[in-house]
Amino acid sequence: MKTLNNHVILFDNECPMCYAYTKAFVKTGMLAEDGREAYQQMPDHICPQVDRQRAANEIALVNTENGEVSYGIQSLFKIIAHAMPFFKPLFLFGPFVYLMRKFYAFISYNRKVIIPAAVKANSIQPSFKLHYRLAYLLFTWLLTAYVLTAYAHLLTSFVPLGSPYREYLICGGQMIFQGSIILFYKKGKLWDYLGNMMTISFAGSLLLLPALLLGECLSMPGIFFILYFLMVAGLMFLEHLRRSKLLKLGWIMSLTWALYRLIVLGLIFSV
Template sequence: MKTLKNHLILFDEECPMCRMYTNAFVSTGLLDEDGRAAYQELPTQACPMVDRQRAANEIALVNQETGEVTYGIDSLFKIFALIMPFFGPLFRFKPFVWLMSKVYAFIAYNRRVIVPPAKGESYQFQPTFKLHYRIVYLIFTWLVTAYVLSAYTGLMYGLLPAGHPYREYFVCGGQILFQGLVITFVNRDKIWEYLGNMMTISFAGALLLLPAMLLSAWFSLSPYFYLAWFMAVAGLMLLEHIRRSKLLKIGWTLTITWVLYRIAVLFIII
């Protein structure tokens, strides 16, 4: 496999996803062994041409011979072109680059709520918060979660009454509004950060339901099996909500209302 020689990729030390995939670039030989570094720990004089704030938003790739710096999706395409050279023309096709830059930005500007820093944000340069990307993220996770739940509830026939086709969309959307109202009183400064984390938990829970849905396509299992699976996933979601609430330092109020909302909805449905 070819190696992109004399290039240095600058990743976000506080981002577990960034650490993971840049480490994969090095371990697979796409970059030199010393081809990655955290932008937070890099002395300013080492790469004076790097825009530190932009590097916090979009991963930077520095050509150490020419001083050229690329950011975001352009950095990734430059590396991917090594292992998929036949996609080179596609990686240079402007409409495709524009589209993928939006996908990249969608993930990059929400990465702190997808996988939050384990020790909080402690460095000077932090990713810029962009409200429209957070709103798009909330809408995306809401729609996907509601879609999966709508399909999953049918597997628990006899245990839950059949409802309106859009019931789960109202339930999931209602929780965003309800918890958004609560966090306004608890800690107004963390509204969007909390809602992003909350919907990541919901989205992850929906993904954990997919294996059971896959089993239903091959086996005829009791509705109680799917109920037990659902309860196990709900338990994991609760634990993750507690963990993330601690990281956000918002106390127990949001976890309590998160549980109470779900209990109230269950009583209404039943």
């Protein structure tokens, strides 16, 4: 692969995903050893034309010879196309570029709730885009509920099956329940909290997939699936505690998160 020399990519050092993939660019030789810098510590001489807020929203790639700056998906396209030129026609195909630009924005504007990290004092944070957060909440809600609906069939020895829409109502209801509480508790953290909460739910549903696949292939006792589900729920609770600490929310949101699940379980068995 050809190295893109005389270019520096400016990544967010508070974003584990950004740190990982820009480091991969250097390790694979797509960028030179000195081809990445955190925008939080960006030297002034790199490029005075860099829009620092836009660089926080969309990763910036700076040509150190002529000062040209590209942002977001175009930065990634430029690196990949230089290393692997056979991708160039694809990166010039309008519909593909449009879809990838939207996908990149969907991830970038939600990255702080996908993999959160402690925020350093006085650092520039990405802008908040409500429509991308709402899209993320919808995406995680539908996929989480879909997996839980499938997994519910493995728990019928212990939990009544219910309607096909039960898990969708439970997942959606939790957003309303927790959202109502945080509106009174810490209104300014509403969208960050909901994004983190739904990431936990989505991660939990992904952890259920191995057991779901196992249930499709082998005949296993129902106790295995209920114990596995409880283990995943325990891990989700621990992650909820960790993320609540990062958001400086204390214990209250984790307690109400658990309370909602207990209320739902009681209602399921009472029907």
